[in-house]
Amino acid sequence: MVNFRRCLTHHPLIIVATADEESTMDGARLLARLKRPKAKYCVIGEPTDLTPVHMHKGVMMESLTVTGRSGHSSDPQMGRNAIDGMMRVLTDLSAWRESLKQQSNPAFLVPYTTLNFGHICGGDNPNRICPQCVLNFDLRPLPGMSGAQLRQELRERIARVLDDTDLDFEMTSLMSGIEPFSSGDDSVLARELSGISGKAPITVAFGTEAPFFKELGCDTVVFGPGRIDQANQPDEYIELSALDETVRMLRRLIHRCCMTG
Numbered sequence: 001m002v003n004f005r006r007c008l009t010h011h012p013l014i015i016v017a018t019a020d021e022e023s024t025m026d027g028a029r030l031l032a033r034l035k036r037p038k039a040k041y042c043v044i045g046e047p048t049d050l051t052p053v054h055m056h057k058g059v060m061m062e063s064l065t066v067t068g069r070s071g072h073s074s075d076p077q078m079g080r081n082a083i084d085g086m087m088r089v090l091t092d093l094s095a096w097r098e099s100l101k102q103q104s105n106p107a108f109l110v111p112y113t114t115l116n117f118g119h120i121c122g123g124d125n126p127n128r129i130c131p132q133c134v135l136n137f138d139l140r141p142l143p144g145m146s147g148a149q150l151r152q153e154l155r156e157r158i159a160r161v162l163d164d165t166d167l168d169f170e171m172t173s174l175m176s177g178i179e180p181f182s183s184g185d186d187s188v189l190a191r192e193l194s195g196i197s198g199k200a201p202i203t204v205a206f207g208t209e210a211p212f213f214k215e216l217g218c219d220t221v222v223f224g225p226g227r228i229d230q231a232n233q234p235d236e237y238i239e240l241s242a243l244d245e246t247v248r249m250l251r252r253l254i255h256r257c258c259m260t261g
Helices: 004-010 026-034 082-100 147-161 188-197 210-215 240-259
Strands: 041-044 053-056 060-067 114-122 132-140 168-173 202-204 219-222
Touching (some): 041 210, 041 240, 060 082, 060 147, 082 114, 082 132, 147 168, 188 219, 188 240, 210 219
Parallel strands (some): 053 202
Antiparallel strands (some): 053 219, 114 132
């Protein structure tokens, strides 16, 4: 049995609850800006089937608007067709998507950065030159890549493609984005949880708050009961036996990290 009084006075145990984890992750973002709490280790409780997760991809959702000028389709020179410009952009981004595959990480099921064209909308009538076209897309970058740098490269590519046209464009982020995460090869916590669970660390495709706590300087790992294929759907559940196992494993982890770590 863990002596929690001794545990809390030797190496403090901090339980953190955050807001908006399923949407904006504003709670974790605020903690990162405030630079607290200070801790040596951090376990992010997500449904990993009690398997330590040491890496996940980032999540970016972006919107591009190409703007031209409307006019009657009988004379193309009377307008600037935004769909024509978006076709150029899509061709260029499709080639970029292929080049992103050159940087890969075999630890992931899909080992490269993905780029998905998820929604496109433009024009309102066959005989009217389209004045505006909007594309929403999703990027899932690998650990080691920067969301800010990817956005900058996107802007530069689009500007170059549309440079010789009379079209304007605007790029906006549909969400603040989640950076890719890696515990690092020297993660003590990943090694401890692997020994306690008997399972080697894995990667996952979904994003978590882990990057924000790693930003605070914590050795961070994602670990918890339940499976992701049971989450975020009707009748979501965690088996009681998994909760019992979680308590047992966390007791051992707390003993190692708070009382002897």
